[in-house]
Amino acid sequence: MSALTQALKPSLNKIAFITGGGQGIGRAIALRLAKDGYDISIGDIPSQKAKVNEVLNVVKDEFGRDGLSVDVDVRDPKQIYAAIDETVSKLGSRLFISVANAGVTQVKPLLECTPEFIENEVRINLLGLMNTHIAAAKQMVKQGSGGRIVGAGSIASYRTAENLGPYGATKFAVRGFTEVAAKEWAQYGIRVNAYGPGIVDTPMWDHIDRELASIEGISVGEAKALRVKKDVKLGRIQEPEDVAKLVSFLVSDEGEYITGQTIKSCGGASL
Numbered sequence: 274m275s276a277l278t279q280a281l282k283p284s285l286n287k288i289a290f291i292t293g294g295g296q297g298i299g300r301a302i303a304l305r306l307a308k309d310g311y312d313i314s315i316g317d318i319p320s321q322k323a324k325v326n327e328v329l330n331v332v333k334d335e336f337g338r339d340g341l342s343v344d345v346d347v348r349d350p351k352q353i354y355a356a357i358d359e360t361v362s363k364l365g366s367r368l369f370i371s372v373a374n375a376g377v378t379q380v381k382p383l384l385e386c387t388p389e390f391i392e393n394e395v396r397i398n399l400l401g402l403m404n405t406h407i408a409a410a411k412q413m414v415k416q417g418s419g420g421r422i423v424g425a426g427s428i429a430s431y432r433t434a435e436n437l438g439p440y441g442a443t444k445f446a447v448r449g450f451t452e453v454a455a456k457e458w459a460q461y462g463i464r465v466n467a468y469g470p471g472i473v474d475t476p477m478w479d480h481i482d483r484e485l486a487s488i489e490g491i492s493v494g495e496a497k498a499l500r501v502k503k504d505v506k507l508g509r510i511q512e513p514e515d516v517a518k519l520v521s522f523l524v525s526d527e528g529e530y531i532t533g534q535t536i537k538s539c540g541g542a543s544l
């Protein structure tokens with residue numbers, strides 16, 4: 274047995290489904306849950322296929338888990354249900370974790386937000402999450418062995434920021450939905466929580482930085498650096514792996530008494 278194989282945790286024979294796992298936080302969650310012993314199904318938009326495949330290569334080669342890539346645009350509920358169906362038909366009826374991570378951030382002052390702009394944000398960040406949670410819970414209830422459902426909240430689930438109005442509204446709503454889903458599904462052994470990161474070093478924050486730089490008339494990189502310096506008490510930007518650690522804990526037996534929570538993990542940025 275190689276040193277790597279010896280160091281690996283045994284397979285848990287359970288599946289984790291993660292939306293938006295091609296990059297950023299979703300990628301880190303997929304890899305962490307593979308390390309923890311889960312087989313991994315990643316749902317992302319078709320243009321992310323190459324990135325998803327790269328993540329799944331690590332899932333298989335480094336952690337020895339099964340991996341599956343499913344195309345899904347979370348704006349379309351039919352595609353979400355099809356992605357869950359494809360996951361269980363190809364990997365088995367053992368879905369235990371679903372992480373509704375897919376999200377977008379658009380940056381504009383409210384007076385410049387068109388109806389189309391707002392609708393896109395709501396369809397991905399909120400409707401996509403609600404439909405992913407429900408589709409996964411239906412499968413878990415059918416299987417009868419409980420489950421863990423996790424969603425992408427944010428520190429914006431507690432405090433919104435200028436120029437990120439519709440985003441903050443969707444993340445506030447994620448917090449509300451997390452509470453009610455936890456109440457309704459506790460009877461099935463399903464715990465529901467959300468992570469609430471601050472400023473995570475992902476392509477999403479590179480995008481926010483570029484947009485804020487143009488609105489505020491500063492140079493690219495400055496908006497992010499200024500906010501990290503001013504707001505993050507622990508003195509460094511958050512890495513996607515910091516969020517993955519929280520998810521790993523929430524779905525584990527160590528988190529057995531936690532449900533309905535949107536947990537801020539932001540280095541003190543919300544204080």
Ligand SMILES: NC(=O)c1ccc[n+]([C@@H]2O[C@H](COP(=O)([O-])OP(=O)(O)OC[C@H]3O[C@@H](n4cnc5c(N)ncnc54)[C@H](O)[C@@H]3O)[C@@H](O)[C@H]2O)c1
Nearest residue numbers: 293295296297298346347375376425427472473475476477
């Ligand atoms: N980066 C941060 O600082 C931060 C902070 C708080 C919360 N979050 C939340 O965490 C989640 C992940 O953020 P990230 O920084 O990794 O973002 P990211 O932009 O780096 O990655 C988002 C992923 O979601 C996928 N996606 C986008 N639209 C989709 C759709 N319609 N259907 C399916 N997949 C879609 C993308 O292809 C991508 O793989 C988001 O919900 C985000 O709001 C991020």
